[in-house]
Amino acid sequence: MSDVSAPSRPTVTLKLATSLDGRIALANGQSKWITGEAARAEVHRLRASHDAVIVGSETVLADDPELTARIDPMPAKQPLRVVADSRGRVPASAKLFSTLEMGPVAIATLETMDLERWPSTQGLQFWMLPAGEGSGSVSLIEMMNSAKRAGVASMMIEGGGQLAASFVRAGLVDRIEWFRAPVLLGGDGRPCLGELGLEQLELAPKFTRTGVREVGVDLWESYARLV
Numbered sequence: 436m437s438d439v440s441a442p443s444r445p446t447v448t449l450k451l452a453t454s455l456d457g458r459i460a461l462a463n464g465q466s467k468w469i470t471g472e473a474a475r476a477e478v479h480r481l482r483a484s485h486d487a488v489i490v491g492s493e494t495v496l497a498d499d500p501e502l503t504a505r506i507d508p509m510p511a512k513q514p515l516r517v518v519a520d521s522r523g524r525v526p527a528s529a530k531l532f533s534t535l536e537m538g539p540v541a542i543a544t545l546e547t548m549d550l551e552r553w554p555s556t557q558g559l560q561f562w563m564l565p566a567g568e569g570s571g572s573v574s575l576i577e578m579m580n581s582a583k584r585a586g587v588a589s590m591m592i593e594g595g596g597q598l599a600a601s602f603v604r605a606g607l608v609d610r611i612e613w614f615r616a617p618v619l620l621g622g623d624g625r626p627c628l629g630e631l632g633l634e635q636l637e638l639a640p641k642f643t644r645t646g647v648r649e650v651g652v653d654l655w656e657s658y659a660r661l662v
């Protein structure tokens with residue numbers, strides 16, 4: 436696994452909202468809602484405390500999220516909402532695009548993509564990126580460089596499991612904010628983290644717990660990466 440030191444790039448928080456057994460959706464994609472209202476309110480506060488939030492294209496296709504920080508009072512500035520959409524699969528009808536008046540959106544896509552497929556609207560920016568090594572998806576290292584150029588100092592990953600695993604594999608996750616609901620979804624549910632391809636236990640990314648709180652019926656655990 437490569438490691439990119441935190442000072443030269445935005446810090447990265449991985450937010451997970453899972454069942455007790457670490458699932459983020461049923462096999463059929465249903466995911467609303469696993470955690471309770473109190474945990475979801477905390478997620479909105481976490482969004483407001485980051486410069487950017489990011490999701491994978493499959494999450495937009497499955498859930499069509501707004502990804503705005505909806506707290507009372509509303510934050511002075513919304514986080515930049517980033518979608519990793521290498522192949523331009525997110526439709527122009529996505530809520531991300533119909534809520535641009537609330538805050539900006541960045542599409543991280545392959546540099547070979549034709550921009551005409553997206554609405555040309557104020558507040559929408561494009562990060563045209565090369566593919567990652569051995570991958571057909573955008574390079575996360577280049578994406579972090581684009582984020583930095585856009586003034587992003589902190590970014591929160593909001594899923595799904597494939598995008599989260601890519602960040603972990605690249606050694607880019609500094610903190611984890613894990614909301615765990617007292618429910619079991621089973622091995623056929625979708626995992627919060629895709630494959631890491633580990634062959635030796637000692638190579639597993641390690642974290643230290645920095646906090647545990649009860650939030651409504653759920654548990655909120657915080658972790659920081661051990662370097």
Ligand SMILES: NC(=O)c1ccc[n+]([C@@H]2O[C@H](COP(=O)([O-])OP(=O)(O)OC[C@H]3O[C@@H](n4cnc5c(N)ncnc54)[C@H](OP(=O)(O)O)[C@@H]3O)[C@@H](O)[C@H]2O)c1
Pocket residue numbers: 451452453458459460464465466469490491492493494495497498519520521522523524567571572573574575593594595596597598599601625629
């Ligand atoms: N419980 C929760 O809080 C929660 C939160 C989020 C999602 N979910 C659920 O999770 C499911 C979606 O998760 P998922 O794991 O299937 O998909 P995902 O991680 O949301 O999206 C995966 C897609 O992201 C794109 N991508 C772009 N750059 C990437 C990179 N460097 N590495 C990896 N992917 C990259 C890829 O498509 P391209 O190559 O086309 O770009 C890839 O297919 C849905 O069912 C959703 O409901 C639940």
